[in-house]
Amino acid sequence: MYIEVDNELLRPQLAGERFSVVYRIAGTETAALAVARDICIEQTIEFPPECVPEGAIRDFIFGRIEKMERYRESGKENEEPENYNKIIEQCLKDSSESYLVEISYALEICAAEFTQLLNVIFGNISIKPGIRVEKILLSPSLLGLFRGPRYGRAGLRQILEVLQRPLLFSALKPMGLSARELARLAYQFALGGIDIIKDDHGLSDQKFAPFAERVKLCSEAVHRANQETGRKTIYVPNVTAPGRFILSRAQLAKEYGAGGLLIAPGLVGLDNMKELAEEDSIALPIFSHPAFQGSYVLGDAGISHYALYGQLMRMAGADAVIYPNFGGRFSFNQAECRQIVEGTTAEMGHLKPIFPTPGGGISIKAIPALAEFYGSEVIFLMGGGLFTSGEDLAANCRHFREVVEKTFSSLDQI
Amino acid sequence: MYIEVDNELLRPQLAGERFSVVYRIAGTETAALAVARDICIEQTIEFPPECVPEGAIRDFIFGRIEKMERYRESGKENEEPENYNKIIEQCLKDSSESYLVEISYALEICAAEFTQLLNVIFGNISIKPGIRVEKILLSPSLLGLFRGPRYGRAGLRQILEVLQRPLLFSALKPMGLSARELARLAYQFALGGIDIIKDDHGLSDQKFAPFAERVKLCSEAVHRANQETGRKTIYVPNVTAPGRFILSRAQLAKEYGAGGLLIAPGLVGLDNMKELAEEDSIALPIFSHPAFQGSYVLGDAGISHYALYGQLMRMAGADAVIYPNFGGRFSFNQAECRQIVEGTTAEMGHLKPIFPTPGGGISIKAIPALAEFYGSEVIFLMGGGLFTSGEDLAANCRHFREVVEKTFSSLDQI
Numbered sequence: 101m102y103i104e105v106d107n108e109l110l111r112p113q114l115a116g117e118r119f120s121v122v123y124r125i126a127g128t129e130t131a132a133l134a135v136a137r138d139i140c141i142e143q144t145i146e147f148p149p150e151c152v153p154e155g156a157i158r159d160f161i162f163g164r165i166e167k168m169e170r171y172r173e174s175g176k177e178n179e180e181p182e183n184y185n186k187i188i189e190q191c192l193k194d195s196s197e198s199y200l201v202e203i204s205y206a207l208e209i210c211a212a213e214f215t216q217l218l219n220v221i222f223g224n225i226s227i228k229p230g231i232r233v234e235k236i237l238l239s240p241s242l243l244g245l246f247r248g249p250r251y252g253r254a255g256l257r258q259i260l261e262v263l264q265r266p267l268l269f270s271a272l273k274p275m276g277l278s279a280r281e282l283a284r285l286a287y288q289f290a291l292g293g294i295d296i297i298k299d300d301h302g303l304s305d306q307k308f309a310p311f312a313e314r315v316k317l318c319s320e321a322v323h324r325a326n327q328e329t330g331r332k333t334i335y336v337p338n339v340t341a342p343g344r345f346i347l348s349r350a351q352l353a354k355e356y357g358a359g360g361l362l363i364a365p366g367l368v369g370l371d372n373m374k375e376l377a378e379e380d381s382i383a384l385p386i387f388s389h390p391a392f393q394g395s396y397v398l399g400d401a402g403i404s405h406y407a408l409y410g411q412l413m414r415m416a417g418a419d420a421v422i423y424p425n426f427g428g429r430f431s432f433n434q435a436e437c438r439q440i441v442e443g444t445t446a447e448m449g450h451l452k453p454i455f456p457t458p459g460g461g462i463s464i465k466a467i468p469a470l471a472e473f474y475g476s477e478v479i480f481l482m483g484g485g486l487f488t489s490g491e492d493l494a495a496n497c498r499h500f501r502e503v504v505e506k507t508f509s510s511l512d513q514i
Numbered sequence: 515m516y517i518e519v520d521n522e523l524l525r526p527q528l529a530g531e532r533f534s535v536v537y538r539i540a541g542t543e544t545a546a547l548a549v550a551r552d553i554c555i556e557q558t559i560e561f562p563p564e565c566v567p568e569g570a571i572r573d574f575i576f577g578r579i580e581k582m583e584r585y586r587e588s589g590k591e592n593e594e595p596e597n598y599n600k601i602i603e604q605c606l607k608d609s610s611e612s613y614l615v616e617i618s619y620a621l622e623i624c625a626a627e628f629t630q631l632l633n634v635i636f637g638n639i640s641i642k643p644g645i646r647v648e649k650i651l652l653s654p655s656l657l658g659l660f661r662g663p664r665y666g667r668a669g670l671r672q673i674l675e676v677l678q679r680p681l682l683f684s685a686l687k688p689m690g691l692s693a694r695e696l697a698r699l700a701y702q703f704a705l706g707g708i709d710i711i712k713d714d715h716g717l718s719d720q721k722f723a724p725f726a727e728r729v730k731l732c733s734e735a736v737h738r739a740n741q742e743t744g745r746k747t748i749y750v751p752n753v754t755a756p757g758r759f760i761l762s763r764a765q766l767a768k769e770y771g772a773g774g775l776l777i778a779p780g781l782v783g784l785d786n787m788k789e790l791a792e793e794d795s796i797a798l799p800i801f802s803h804p805a806f807q808g809s810y811v812l813g814d815a816g817i818s819h820y821a822l823y824g825q826l827m828r829m830a831g832a833d834a835v836i837y838p839n840f841g842g843r844f845s846f847n848q849a850e851c852r853q854i855v856e857g858t859t860a861e862m863g864h865l866k867p868i869f870p871t872p873g874g875g876i877s878i879k880a881i882p883a884l885a886e887f888y889g890s891e892v893i894f895l896m897g898g899g900l901f902t903s904g905e906d907l908a909a910n911c912r913h914f915r916e917v918v919e920k921t922f923s924s925l926d927q928i
């Protein structure tokens with residue numbers, strides 16, 4: 101064996117904490133186990149394992165299969181075949197057979213970097229079919245690398261002074277309006293009682309509504325409305341941009357009085373969102389947008405809704421995660437939205453629970469059903485829907501708010 | 515209509531250049547057309563179109579369907595049904611029916627930003643099934659936003675002084691080796707005639723091989739070997755890292771004498787790679803790694819191999835694009851690899867052709883077949899494979915090189 105490993109040096113660096121990832125692997129039990137073994141190598145040494153001498157690399161750097169169990173889709177618990185032959189028969193026929201496999205990794209291989217952690221979780225195997233990241237199980241020191249959401253659910257409620265009902269969220273659009281016209285809409289939204297008003301995520305720094313002018317006018321408009329209503333509505337500009345502009349735009353937004361920031365981590369990179377969220381000189385609530393990220397959740401491979409929109413967004417510092425609701429213009433179903441809700445609040449050490457923020461086709465008539473599904477710990481993002489019901493935008497917003505207030509006060513009485 | 519649009523202001527900003535994206539949309543003709551119309555709205559105004567008054571937004575900001583044609587998988591040209599009834603029958607039965615639709619967008623909506631361009635191309639619709647970005651058709655001014663590959667194929671050949679045969683590439687691994695041991699391997703690779711020696715993409719700044727020490731020792735080792743051999747082998751460290759570290763690590767690598775940089779745009783964001791590539795104070799060749807990016811190409815939705823590994827990597831400044839070869843540890847097939855090759859060289863204005871760099875299980879015995887498939891304009895990335903054939907690493911490299919030289923000189927003679 102011609103690779104020389106300094107086991108004395110290596111062992112103490114690796115023998116400590118491990119963290120785990122739960123993968124769902126498609127295939128029969130034998131196939132899934134083979135894939136799991138491959139993941140242990142592919143995500144770490146990416147090297148012929150037979151060429152690695154006995155010692156610390158083999159003992160600690162190789163991923164380690166901790167658990168493996170048959171995966172069941174929720175609601176299918178009772179469909180277990182009666183006997184082993186039936187199981188075999190089903191396995192051979194059923195291409196949807198899959199297994200949950202927990203694989204642990206030595207903390208040190210992540211080098212205390214979010215980018216390298218993402219690489220260990222799903223770097224090379226993102227290119228292999230049939231593997232899905234279901235859940236990330238962070239260890240204490242790994243959690244310590246993440247500040248997490250600065251405000252989370254409770255903090256955002258305090259800022260907005262809305263303690264019980266769902267929060268109301270809308271977006272400034274369509275693209276093509278001038279900064280002045282967008283500010284006029286923002287004023288109407290705020291007058292009508294919307295809690296959070298964001299730029300449409302396609303507004304960046306176009307000539308027809310340049311970032312600086314837009315953010316100045318919209319911030320002023322929302323402050324003016326707040327003075328009239330006594331409310332605490334915030335304006336949330338979009339700072340999705342090339343890396344060198346993100347912090348400077350965020351700083352400018354803060355100076356102009358913006359109350360939060362919108363960013364799409366699929367476009368800028370998850371770590372850039374994390375850096376923005378952790379920047380103490382900014383310290384505004386972060387709203388993550390799902391653009392350019394859908395490929396991770398569509399299909400059977402990729403990353404689960406729970407891990408992507410719940411866990412990873414919290415690690416990257418979002419206080420609210422925007423995603424397309426079931427029944428709207430997009431394809432997520434109820435089970436997937438439920439997964440997201442669970443991911444936003446699941447136990448993750450000091451990482452605060454964040455707001456699930458369904459959008460993409462929310463309508464006022466769907467509010468009672470949504471209330472039942474989400475309860476009150478949710479932000480409803482309604483964009484275009486507020487424009488279709490009548491010519492007075494502020495009145496449409498008031499109606500939205502009244503329906504939400506009424507629905508949730510009647511829920512309280514039950 | 516209560517949205518006020520300043521058409522006089524808007525029209526001159528929008529009426530100029532448009533660029534296009536060719537999408538492949540799954541479904542019958544009627545369904546695909548409906549999806550195409552939806553894309554025109556979803557990727558631009560994301561707003562009820564009926565609420566938009568006549569004028570510049572409608573005329574220029576709405577995406578515009580330029581062309582629509584039936585998609586045929588290559589090799590299926592002769593399977594066209596004989597008559598229209600047969601087509602209808604097939605459409606109803608065949609869920610694999612799909613259409614190529616070219617949609618154009620006004621240049622100005624991209625705000626001269628790569629992130630916003632990516633958002634227009636595939637932001638929200640990444641979350642809708644059945645839509646694949648097949649090809650990006652850049653307009654002249656949009657091309658002007660991109661410096662593109664600094665070296666490309668010809669420039670890299672000049673640096674390495676290898677003008678005809680395929681370039682030989684290997685990786686320092688397994689993770690867990692010390693910087694000193696990795697440098698010893700680098701020296702052996704260089705002695706054996708490998709042209710480009712990179713860090714394994716999982717090496718970032720782990721305690722067992724810290725970035726600065728590793729880059730210093732490996733650069734020195736390769737320079738020492740070059741002095742003995744007279745060759746121009748380069749060492750390419752991995753600078754995939756949180757955004758705030760990328761440029762500083764690249765600077766350090768340059769100071770230590772590294773000859774190129776490895777970066778995984780899926781982990782850091784495509785725009786961060788572009789910023790690195792365009793930084794004149796660095797000016798080293800860029801090798802892109804496909805980690806955490808596979809979800810875009812697996813399945814029928816997402817982004818085509820051609821657009822992702824060919825076009826987008828060139829826009830983001832890669833001089834060589836690493837991807838998993840057919841027949842190796844990953845699932846890409848020959849047609850997909852062919853698409854990548856075409857994307858690396860397809861006409862894109864001043865954006866230079868770059869090297870397709872297949873890896874992920876290349877073996878010496880596959881070289882003749884690979885030679886036939888790729889010709890000589892390719893970089894062969896062989897990592898673990900160089901370790902499995904014998905105890906003398908330099909001898910294994912020499913053998914790899916001899917097989918390539920022999921294969922290509924015999925091809926020259928034909």
